[in-house]
Amino acid sequence: xxxxxxxxxxxxxxxxxxxxxxxxxxxxxxxxxxxxxxxxxxxxxxxxxxxxxxxxxxxxxxxxxxxxxxxxxxxxxxxxxxxxxxxxxxxxxxxxxxxxxxxxxxxxxxxxxxxxxxxxxxxxxxxxxxxxxxxxxxxxxxxxxxxxxxxxxxxxxxxxxxxxxxxxxxxxxxxxxxxxxxxxxxxxxxxxxxxxxxxxxxxxxxxxxxxxxxxxxxxxxxxxxxxxxxxxxxxxxxxxxxxxxxxxxxxxxxxxxxxxxxxxxxxxxxxxxxxxxxxxxxxxxxxxxxxxxxxxxxxxxxxxxxxxxxxxxxxxxxxxxxxxxxxxxxxxxxxxxxxxxxxxxxxxxxxxxxxxxxxxxxxxxxxxxxxxxxxxxxxxxxxxxxxxxxxxxxxxxxxxxxxxxxx
Numbered sequence: 091x092x093x094x095x096x097x098x099x100x101x102x103x104x105x106x107x108x109x110x111x112x113x114x115x116x117x118x119x120x121x122x123x124x125x126x127x128x129x130x131x132x133x134x135x136x137x138x139x140x141x142x143x144x145x146x147x148x149x150x151x152x153x154x155x156x157x158x159x160x161x162x163x164x165x166x167x168x169x170x171x172x173x174x175x176x177x178x179x180x181x182x183x184x185x186x187x188x189x190x191x192x193x194x195x196x197x198x199x200x201x202x203x204x205x206x207x208x209x210x211x212x213x214x215x216x217x218x219x220x221x222x223x224x225x226x227x228x229x230x231x232x233x234x235x236x237x238x239x240x241x242x243x244x245x246x247x248x249x250x251x252x253x254x255x256x257x258x259x260x261x262x263x264x265x266x267x268x269x270x271x272x273x274x275x276x277x278x279x280x281x282x283x284x285x286x287x288x289x290x291x292x293x294x295x296x297x298x299x300x301x302x303x304x305x306x307x308x309x310x311x312x313x314x315x316x317x318x319x320x321x322x323x324x325x326x327x328x329x330x331x332x333x334x335x336x337x338x339x340x341x342x343x344x345x346x347x348x349x350x351x352x353x354x355x356x357x358x359x360x361x362x363x364x365x366x367x368x369x370x371x372x373x374x375x376x377x378x379x380x381x382x383x384x385x386x387x388x389x390x391x392x393x394x395x396x397x398x399x400x401x402x403x404x405x406x407x408x409x410x411x412x413x414x415x416x417x418x419x420x421x422x423x424x425x426x427x428x429x430x431x432x433x434x435x436x437x438x439x440x441x442x443x444x445x446x447x448x449x450x451x452x453x454x455x456x457x458x459x460x461x462x463x464x465x466x467x468x469x470x471x472x473x474x475x476x477x478x479x480x481x482x483x484x485x486x487x488x489x490x491x492x493x494x495x496x497x
Contacts, residue, residue, distance in 0.1 A: 100264035101209055102228045107261035108205075109232025111254035112198055114240055115175055116140070117329050118254075119187065120312020121245045121322060122178070130313060132184045134434020137309035138427055139188040143195025145423035151200035155207070161266060164204050167197040168262045175255035179248050230337040237330035241323050281413040283421075286402075289414065292353065292463045293402030297418045299456045300394050301425025302432065303363075303449050307332055307391065309430040310437070314445040317437065318375055331384040336392030343393035352401040353464050356394065360457040363390040367450035371443040387449070395422070
């Protein structure tokens with residue numbers, strides 16, 4: 091691991107600063123939008139814009155990289171991110187913010203594709219697994235740290251927007267000044283959705299549903315917090331708990347995944363998540379209980395993403411895994427675009443409890459579908475195949491994880 095950190099620290103340090111900047115703006119907009127008088131449904135369009143841009147960036151960023159190279163794409167997208175971050179308080183209008191969120195989602199997607207392909211190229215077969223594990227841990231730590239910095243400055247002022255802009259600008263210094271050569275870029279062709287559904291109906295349906303859950307959690311948590319009257323420190327703890335849960339439970343769930351029917355584990359996690367969200371929707375809003383539920387929800391939803399990829403790969407030869415996973419990630423992105431919009435509608439209809447109710451509906455639907463699929467296909471043998479993959483990872487990181495030798 092020390093060898094990996096020694097060779098990859100500029101990239102890892104830059105990614106951490108990027109995640110801090112991205113994590114701040116995601117929560118901050120939910121808070122500032124409420125202060126500006128935006129309705130819950132209006133904020134849902136703003137939050138959905140990021141995931142729409144991210145989905146588009148995952149398709150177009152490889153084209154840009156092949157055309158002008160990693161360094162230029164990195165610098166151009168980083169400049170755009172930094173500029174957009176300081177423009178939010180200048181143009182506090184719903185459709186302006188939505189357009190800026192689309193742009194910033196596109197840019198962050200391109201940055202992740204660039205960083206992950208760079209890290210993949212800089213690693214050997216022996217160190218790639220450790221490098222990608224370090225990359226995922228750094229991502230989570232950066233987002234958790236961002237929630238602490240959310241408390242710096244008045245959310246109605248400019249400082250909370252200037253801070254992530256500065257951090258994003260600084261993030262590119264260690265990367266662009268590194269002596270590590272930029273890699274030759276290549277991507278895997280996606281598997282057709284028809285064939286992908288034939289191979290794993292559960293993988294396809296599960297990715298759509300978990301995309302909606304993840305986007306609802308991370309896009310609308312700040313809006314929910316302001317609606318129920320939480321302060322900025324409390325919102326930062328609530329959102330940070332969801333990411334911390336994902337970091338803590340990713341590896342225990344992975345250990346179980348390689349020793350039992352993955353569908354059974356998916357069912358147990360989705361049922362647990364449904365129960366937690368139903369309780370959150372019905373119980374009085376006691377803050378520390380809600381934080382505990384956020385911790386559990388994050389620990390459930392983040393591993394589900396990797397579990398669904400591993401389950402799909404159980405039915406594929408090694409050479410087809412990367413192409414199938416690229417298709418799964420695209421389906422996850424489609425679900426993510428719809429997640430904040432549906433959450434906003436549910437919160438308009440049911441009030442703040444709609445935030446938890448929407449997540450409960452999706453996880454309950456996943457539970458029912460898993461039960462049905464378990465009656466349609468034999469249990470595949472339990473073999474090692476789970477890899478800790480975060481929902482923020484691009485197809486490049488997933489492909490690199492799948493290409494590494496199994497232990």
